[in-house]
Amino acid sequence: DQQVKQNSPSLSVQEGRISILNCDYTNSMFDYFLWYKKYPAEGPTFLISISSIKDKNEDGRFTVFLNKSAKHLSLHIVPSQPGDSAVYFCAAIDNAGGTSYGKLTFGQGTILTVHP
Amino acid sequence: NAGVMQNPRHLVRRRGQEARLRCSPMKGHSHVYWYRQLPEEGLKFMVYLQKENIIDESGMPKERFSAEFPKEGPSILRIQQVVRGDSAAYFCASSPRTHTVATEAFFGQGTRLTVV
Numbered sequence: 001d002q003q004v005k006q007n008s009p010s011l012s013v014q015e016g017r018i019s020i021l022n023c024d025y026t027n028s029m030f031d032y033f034l035w036y037k038k039y040p041a042e043g044p045t046f047l048i049s050i051s052s053i054k055d056k057n058e059d060g061r062f063t064v065f066l067n068k069s070a071k072h073l074s075l076h077i078v079p080s081q082p083g084d085s086a087v088y089f090c091a092a093i094d095n096a097g098g099t100s101y102g103k104l105t106f107g108q109g110t111i112l113t114v115h116p
Numbered sequence: 117n118a119g120v121m122q123n124p125r126h127l128v129r130r131r132g133q134e135a136r137l138r139c140s141p142m143k144g145h146s147h148v149y150w151y152r153q154l155p156e157e158g159l160k161f162m163v164y165l166q167k168e169n170i171i172d173e174s175g176m177p178k179e180r181f182s183a184e185f186p187k188e189g190p191s192i193l194r195i196q197q198v199v200r201g202d203s204a205a206y207f208c209a210s211s212p213r214t215h216t217v218a219t220e221a222f223f224g225q226g227t228r229l230t231v232v
Contacts, residue, residue, distance in 0.1 A: 006158075036223075041228075042225050042226075043207050043226050044159070044223045046222070102209070102211050103149065103172060104151075104221070106151075106159040107158050108157055
């Protein structure tokens with residue numbers, strides 16, 4: 001059962017434009033969300049995160065939006081750059097058990113291609 | 117994420133052989149997580165370990181797979197009698213002793229296991 005879903009396998013964007021990557025989740029116990037970027041033959045690299053008590057978090061060109069009622073989050077990259085071309089994974093943590101550790105549930109990933 | 121070291125980077129095993137994957141966490145990190153990425157899928161949690169303890173192995177297949185994180189040395193993910201379906205990229209992540217949900221785990225570059 002896929003608790004975190006990224007329904008768009010790929011996204012193509014022109015340099016300088018906005019990239020919007022989407023992620024949906026089904027487990028209402030998830031209370032912390034993260035986005036990772038992954039290049040081929042490398043491990044995922046943390047990008048940005050958001051707690052369920054917030055609806056927006058911004059870090060430079062990257063902004064994550066969380067809509068809890070819709071169980072939906074999105075990553076906005078603006079302006080997009082060719083170096084942003086990579087696979088982007090959203091991930092979620094259920095900390096309701098109070099264990100406070102980083103067991104992540106990942107989506108399938110979206111391949112972003114930014115054209116010069 | 118260069119601080120988390122995984123080796124080997126690539127491992128080829130014949131069906132029925134054993135595979136040993138190693139993960140050295142970042143300095144000062146005592147929490148290790150193993151994830152598996154099958155082709156065209158996201159990363160799936162396998163096991164969470166602290167030094168000399170398995171905390172959560174809910175994602176580990178019931179047979180042939182085991183993991184350890186000894187007091188000294190790297191964490192080891194061991195797969196006995198490998199089958200073709202074990203072919204995947206295996207990622208290790210580490211986080212610090214004072215890890216909380218707000219602390220992001222750092223991933224290694226992964227070991228790509230190919231079973232022939």
